[in-house]
Amino acid sequence: MEHLINTRVKNIEISGIRKFFNLVNEKNDILSLTIGQPDFFTPEHVKQTAIHAIQDNHTSYTPNAGILPLRNAVSEYVKELYQLDYKPEQVLITVGASQAIDITLRTLLNAGDEVLLPGPVYPGYQPLIELAGGKATYIDTSNDNFKLTVDQLEKHITPKTKCVIIPYPSNPTGVSLTETELRGLSDVLKKHHIFIITDEIYSALTYHEDHFSMARIEEIKEKTIVINGLSKSHAMTGWRIGFLLAPQWLAPHLTKVHQYNVSCATSISQHAALAAITNGKDDPIPMKQAYLERRDYVYQRLKKMGLEVIKPDGAFYFFFKINSELSSFDLALELVNTVGLALVPGDAFGSFGEGYIRLSYAYSLETLTEGLNRLEDYLQRSKR
Ligand SMILES: Cc1ncc(COP(=O)(O)O)c(C=O)c1O
Structure with missing residues (x-):
């Protein structure tokens, strides 16, 4: 019966990000800098309000x-x-x-x-x-x-x-x-x-x-x-x-x-x-401060590695090229297989992202440090 479903739905491909995760998910000791959401918890007063909303029916x-x-x-x-x-x-x-x-x-x-x-x-x-x-x-x-x-x-x-x-x-x-x-x-x-x-x-x-x-x-x-x-x-x-x-x-x-x-x-x-x-209007401020600190840290590390990167103005991502013959998908897989680092292949964001890699800095400085050490290790190895 599958041939009878809506053609538009049939033609939609599963996302490049999902394909990549399906491949890397089974592996152990992978450090991931792939996440597309804040690593903070929802502010406490917001959670309490929701609890009260339930109790108040x-x-x-x-x-x-x-x-x-x-x-x-x-x-x-x-x-x-x-x-x-x-x-x-x-x-x-x-x-x-x-x-x-x-x-x-x-x-x-x-x-x-x-x-x-x-x-x-x-x-x-x-x-x-x-x-x-x-x-x-x-x-x-x-x-x-x-x-x-x-x-x-x-x-x-x-x-x-x-x-x-x-x-x-x-x-x-x-x-x-x-x-x-x-x-x-x-x-x-x-x-x-x-x-x-x-x-x-x-x-x-x-x-x-x-x-x-x-x-x-x-x-x-x-x-x-x-x-x-x-x-x-x-x-x-x-x-x-x-x-x-x-x-x-x-x-x-x-x-x-x-x-x-x-x-x-x-x-x-x-x-x-x-x-x-309302009460939490300023909640984003400390989170933004933390992202800013992380952005600056990641930026200087990537620059030191000799990578060409644009300093991001917003959100929590870096998008950059690594000199390689490989497609971004294969490169991302190689990073996983050689140094245990997961980054998102750029082609997940359309064909104009081919050749690039996305790194998310919605992670603690400690995790970012370890991830960047692994990236540096990969770059050193690929020079040899
Ligand atoms: C550019 C952009 N728009 C929209 C969304 C979806 O946001 P929401 O989780 O509020 O549906 C995302 C989520 O990553 C996003 O990156």
């Missing part, structure tokens, strides 16, 4: 778009942090940023529509684009320090382009775009009937400049959808709380898809999220 369906106090709080939170003006009715509480991306794509795309993606990029977008009937068109940013440029954007727009995903700070590259760079892109986009999905899930983790949201730009705000959430900012990946900010006219359409998909985000997590962005 906040355990039934909530309004589809989320409980009003939380939507109010999100509206104030994004105003204070990113100077964004969104009324509570323009806020939709979702099941992680992932579901926010999914419902946005399903709301916007018709069969055959193209979605522009600056690659290498988070592997979660393409399957969702395809499930929604669209086509992912990658733009190679590897020659532009992994930044989407005006020229490249202009070159890739076709009559079929329905939207572009602007994913900064970036997973896997750690690169972000400045206000000037984003304004440059918006000058192009305002001339076209193209939607902008700006995935800002790492906005709380920027190290050079404060995060600038694309939705600050008035000329394009009416066709921009902001994706954000608490997974990375508050170490809450398992609570599955994202939020979506949308133009007033679009929010009811997004809510329809959301409603028939999940009814609402988990009631208990919504109460926890409310604590996180």
Whole structure:
């Protein structure tokens, strides 16, 4: 019967990251710098709020778009942090940023529509684009320090382009775009009937400049959808709380898809999220400080090894090349087999990631030190 299932589902490949883990999972004594989530625990007061929410019987369906106090709080939170003006009715509480991306794509795309993606990029977008009937068109940013440029954007727009995903700070590259760079892109986009999905899930983790949201730009705000959430900012990946900010006219359409998909985000997590962005508004600060210290440590170690690396502006990843004849997948396997170090092969982030390796620094300094010693050991061996 397998041949009868939905063709789009059949055509989706399992992710490159998963393939890699299937191969390395059985091995012992592997030190992994692969994780894509904070290594901190959810703040204690957030956990306590969730416990109380259960005890107080906040355990039934909530309004589809989320409980009003939380939507109010999100509206104030994004105003204070990113100077964004969104009324509570323009806020939709979702099941992680992932579901926010999914419902946005399903709301916007018709069969055959193209979605522009600056690659290498988070592997979660393409399957969702395809499930929604669209086509992912990658733009190679590897020659532009992994930044989407005006020229490249202009070159890739076709009559079929329905939207572009602007994913900064970036997973896997750690690169972000400045206000000037984003304004440059918006000058192009305002001339076209193209939607902008700006995935800002790492906005709380920027190290050079404060995060600038694309939705600050008035000329394009009416066709921009902001994706954000608490997974990375508050170490809450398992609570599955994202939020979506949308133009007033679009929010009811997004809510329809959301409603028939999940009814609402988990009631208990919504109460926890409310604590996180009100009393816990500053919770991300010490975590960011720790990531910054780790980033600087990893950067100087990689430089000392003679590797060419971009110092990341945000998130918690390094994306770099190791001189080798091997494909990034085989190189990552060789690292596992020779020095017991797991890093993610760059091709997991699309073909423009080929030749690169992603290292996550969402680990203690001790673990990072050991991992980097192993990498250094590998590089010494391969010189011989
Ligand atoms: C760029 C990017 N967007 C979205 C997500 C999904 O976030 P969530 O766990 O909130 O669904 C991730 C998770 O790693 C990510 O890296």
